[in-house]
Amino acid sequence: MVGTLSERILGGLASSYVDREVDRAYVHDGTGVLTLETWRMMGEKGPVNPERLAIIFDHIAPANTSLTANLQAELREFARAHAIPFSEVGEGIAHQIMSEGRVLPGEIVVGADSHSCTLGAFGAFATGMGATDMAAIWTSGMTWLRVPATIAIELTGKLQEPAEAKDVALTYVSSLGMDGATYCTLEFIGDGAATLSMSDRLTLCNLSVEAGAKAGLFYADTTTLRYLRKYGVAAESQSPEECTYYREIPLDLSTIEPVVAVPPRVDTVKPVSALAGTPIHQVFVGTCTNGRYTDLERFARIVRGKQVVIRTLVVPASRSVLLEATRTGVLADLVTAGCTVGIPGCGPCLGAHMGVLGEGEICLSTANRNFTNRMGVGGGIYLCSVATAAASSLTGCITPPGES
Amino acid sequence: MFIQGKAVCLGSDIDTDQIIAGRYLRTKDRKHWAEHVFEDLDPSLAPRLRGAILMAGKNFGCGSSREQAAIALKEAGIVGVIAPFFARIFFRNAINVGLPVVECTCTCIDGSEVSADLTAGWVQVGEERIPACPLSPRMQSILEAGGLVEYGRIHP
Numbered sequence: 277m278v279g280t281l282s283e284r285i286l287g288g289l290a291s292s293y294v295d296r297e298v299d300r301a302y303v304h305d306g307t308g309v310l311t312l313e314t315w316r317m318m319g320e321k322g323p324v325n326p327e328r329l330a331i332i333f334d335h336i337a338p339a340n341t342s343l344t345a346n347l348q349a350e351l352r353e354f355a356r357a358h359a360i361p362f363s364e365v366g367e368g369i370a371h372q373i374m375s376e377g378r379v380l381p382g383e384i385v386v387g388a389d390s391h392s393c394t395l396g397a398f399g400a401f402a403t404g405m406g407a408t409d410m411a412a413i414w415t416s417g418m419t420w421l422r423v424p425a426t427i428a429i430e431l432t433g434k435l436q437e438p439a440e441a442k443d444v445a446l447t448y449v450s451s452l453g454m455d456g457a458t459y460c461t462l463e464f465i466g467d468g469a470a471t472l473s474m475s476d477r478l479t480l481c482n483l484s485v486e487a488g489a490k491a492g493l494f495y496a497d498t499t500t501l502r503y504l505r506k507y508g509v510a511a512e513s514q515s516p517e518e519c520t521y522y523r524e525i526p527l528d529l530s531t532i533e534p535v536v537a538v539p540p541r542v543d544t545v546k547p548v549s550a551l552a553g554t555p556i557h558q559v560f561v562g563t564c565t566n567g568r569y570t571d572l573e574r575f576a577r578i579v580r581g582k583q584v585v586i587r588t589l590v591v592p593a594s595r596s597v598l599l600e601a602t603r604t605g606v607l608a609d610l611v612t613a614g615c616t617v618g619i620p621g622c623g624p625c626l627g628a629h630m631g632v633l634g635e636g637e638i639c640l641s642t643a644n645r646n647f648t649n650r651m652g653v654g655g656g657i658y659l660c661s662v663a664t665a666a667a668s669s670l671t672g673c674i675t676p677p678g679e680s
Numbered sequence: 681m682f683i684q685g686k687a688v689c690l691g692s693d694i695d696t697d698q699i700i701a702g703r704y705l706r707t708k709d710r711k712h713w714a715e716h717v718f719e720d721l722d723p724s725l726a727p728r729l730r731g732a733i734l735m736a737g738k739n740f741g742c743g744s745s746r747e748q749a750a751i752a753l754k755e756a757g758i759v760g761v762i763a764p765f766f767a768r769i770f771f772r773n774a775i776n777v778g779l780p781v782v783e784c785t786c787t788c789i790d791g792s793e794v795s796a797d798l799t800a801g802w803v804q805v806g807e808e809r810i811p812a813c814p815l816s817p818r819m820q821s822i823l824e825a826g827g828l829v830e831y832g833r834i835h836p
């Protein structure tokens with residue numbers, strides 16, 4: 277059929293309801309517990325197609341209390357008993373693990389986590405759902421979806437140093453607003469798309485939910501196929517067709533400047549220079565937004581041979597990322613500069629265990645959310661790019677990249 | 681389907697972290713979530729929630745997909761939530777756990793009697809009746825059953 281990429285994958289026009297088989301469905305330790313409980317209440321049918329499912333421990337990993345450990349043990353045992361692919365503590369963030377060769381262009385992917393939209397970077401329709409919807413997928417292998425209207429973000433130009441994909445993401449979220457894409461899907465089209473790496477695309481798609489979008493997609497092209505080939509996966513590219521967009525928004529990558537999102541809203545975005553000098557207490561580099569190898573490498577390049585002056589937590593998004601950073605010496609550079617390296621996973625992002633903020637403390641973070649109290653009661657979160665985080669870790673206050 | 685209760689007014693863009701903070705999620709105890717609902721937003725809300733209809737601003741339930749947010753509201757005794765529109769994951773979760781949600785743009789008068797007809801599609805605040813988006817018959821059946829799990833038991 278013709279249509280937007282989302283319409284083609286879902287096989288229906290915007291606003292229609294479709295029942296579809298799910299190609300990939302995954303939960304993490306946070307949402308998995310409730311999914312398992314609901315699946316049991318639904319009569320323990322299936323799970324259907326266990327090889328398409330995944331259970332990945334990333335949120336509170338390793339466990340922080342006996343209660344958490346017991347809940348995780350139950351979920352681990354369930355995965356074993358039903359031969360569901362399982363990723364243990366320390367293997368990494370669910371979205372990142374799925375991005376390492378487990379999602380193909382054209383697939384329908386559902387994750388029990390709002391940032392499942394990250395995987396749209398591969399030209400898949402990937403979206404987040406809650407535990408009950410996921411339990412129904414375990415039971416039947418199917419889900420219902422309303423085909424969303426598509427907002428096209430037409431990219432032109434090329435990023436100019438020191439701007440990064442994260443700056444593009446914060447910029448488009450601020451122009452749409454936190455609810456500007458509710459019920460819609462974002463599709464990143466235009467000549468500018470080809471200039472972006474897979475890592476950049478994952479970052480851009482990751483924040484689509486922060487504008488309320490159901491999904492964020494790139495068309496699979498030669499960059500996508502080359503990336504997937506590294507994981508031994510063969511795929512086909514996709515090309516745009518005549519279709520109707522609900523809205524079209526032009527975005528010139530060459531005009532993007534380093535920006536920061538001011539707490540408590542992701543869409544309150546200002547140039548880094550306007551906030552220069554704001555004192556911070558912690559820098560956090562990682563998450564499903566910016567915890568990839570390219571991010572760690574970029575951070576290391578800026579702090580190499582210098583010393584960070586405040587506590588700086590670097591958490592690789594996955595074990596593969598950590599391994600690559602180990603092989604190339606990036607890890608040694610980070611540790612030598614005074615950074616604290618954490619276990620691959622979500623780390624301090626959700627404020628549930630490590631790296632929690634105290635009253636009045638400010639964290640400058642490469643994550644995607646800065647809601648009130650998210651990283652600790654009374655703490656504030658400024659969101660920024662990797663280069664801004666690195667520059668600021670060397671000064672102890674918000675610092676434009678290149679000025680430390 | 682018909683709901684009624686006392687209005688509790690809330691602002692726009694209330695995210696699921698504010699409904700139930702991440703630090704309270706690691707349990708299966710639904711009462712525990714109800715006890716901590718809205719704790720960081722406004723601790724004085726808790727005693728007013730039983731029998732209440734929340735009247736929120738736009739984009740209620742944005743952020744994390746945690747279904748515990750919808751469960752916490754239901755367990756706290758909230759009869760339903762009315763907002764101009766909801767974040768989509770929260771909306772699905774609410775229907776799935778049996779928490780009535782109504783899309784309607786209306787003005788909240790804190791403490792006033794509110795009722796809503798989800799079949800006919802209206803909300804009444806005090807004397808004024810405002811049109812609202814009705815829910816599909818299936819969504820209403822899920823809500824009436826008490827959620828998707830219970831619905832599945834009735835319609836195997």
Ligand code: SF4
Pocket residue numbers: 335369371389391563564565621622625626643644
């Ligand atoms: S890194 Fe943060 S935003 Fe990403 S999945 Fe983990 S908790 Fe969610």
